[in-house]
Amino acid sequence: MPDNNHGNHSDRINVKNISPAVIKRLPRYYRYLGDLLRNGVVRISSNELSNRMNVTASQFRQDLNNFGGFGQQGYGYNVEFLYHEMGRILGLEEKNNIIIIGAGNLGQALANNQEFDSNGFSIIGLFDVNPRLIGMTVRGVEVYDIDMLESFIRDHEVKIAALTLPKTKAPQVAERLVELGIRAIWNFAPVDLNLPEDIMIENVHLTDSIMTLSYRIHNQ
Amino acid sequence: MPDNNHGNHSDRINVKNISPAVIKRLPRYYRYLGDLLRNGVVRISSNELSNRMNVTASQFRQDLNNFGGFGQQGYGYNVEFLYHEMGRILGLEEKNNIIIIGAGNLGQALANNQEFDSNGFSIIGLFDVNPRLIGMTVRGVEVYDIDMLESFIRDHEVKIAALTLPKTKAPQVAERLVELGIRAIWNFAPVDLNLPEDIMIENVHLTDSIMTLSYRIHNQ
DNA sequence: TAGATTGTTAATCGATTAACAATC
């Protein structure tokens, strides 16, 4: 963990406050570094990477230097090293188990997504109320009755829950998950969740997303 | 370089250059206004709405005033009027047909999503290379052989294509779509597309999204 | 009218880009 840096008056140990804008860019850096690595590229300068990624070299270096110095003057960055450092920063070296609440089309699509596996995420269970879905398996992962949530979370190390259920049910299920110890909600329901401050929420609002395309088509 | 268009010397008629940050907030305003409308709320002040939405009243008014003045001093905003104005701005009063390329789990999940319908989007066709999928229907929408793309696009008014196919195929399919006249790509493949400047791209990078949750779990 | 609230300008804040000394 990058120690150093100021701040941390109380219990915040590792990093200073990183802006959401920076955090959102990290996975993309990680993806490009992975591609470079697989292509056998050993080292890269901020300038060359920035050209490929269509960002400024300055921004890339500023972003990185929130977490420490990973390069070498006159040389650039070692791709393999930086890739793994980025993975570490993103928490991909820890086990990241995920449960999916709502085993409909979208929940099943997530469970089937191989990209998650290859980045260290594991879907370890789906949950639903529909008897027709309960008991089936998706890519080897079982669909459980949602009444099994309590015992399942007690018996498994899981911090992240994806919500792929109707918007009417999302808020109450989210609260229940938080009570059971879930720390992060990946919310696909088109509703905003009001949860305690320490619970992390990442919204994937598909309707909002498609609307921005519609806006641009009709206005530019 | 981000940022397109310099001034509106030529044909850009309606709106000045709106920042992406503003555009991204519009669908959320629209959603809240719709909720208010359905709840029978007739009028609302920027202050009250901002409290509900957890934004500043100032930001809401600034955002709106990019498009014109929709309120009345001393009164606030008429919910129904503003809702429809927002819909108009977002292009939701036009017909927005969508085709989906890749009829796997994610493509089917999108085709099944009722939220799109209720906001004026219509999925009018899915396309795949897999003979097992071709000919089936999802929520009444047929899955066509991808060889039918040309004729289908010629025969239908469609500007938006969703890409829910493997990342290896996404770039070439995107180019083909552009050649066929598609104006906007809703890209679910974990890859960046390089397309002509006038083509609109909205990425939904699910792996990037889940990684930001992982980051936050492990760093805050 | 008086009170309320917008539309809009001005001030602040934060994020991005530029520049360059440090250094490999």
Next chain:
DNA sequence: TAGATTGTTAATCGATTAACAATC
């Protein structure tokens, strides 16, 4: 070493918030 490129500070740019005159 000399050249290259980082890490980091300074300058710029853009976005958010505050303030208030206009006005319903």
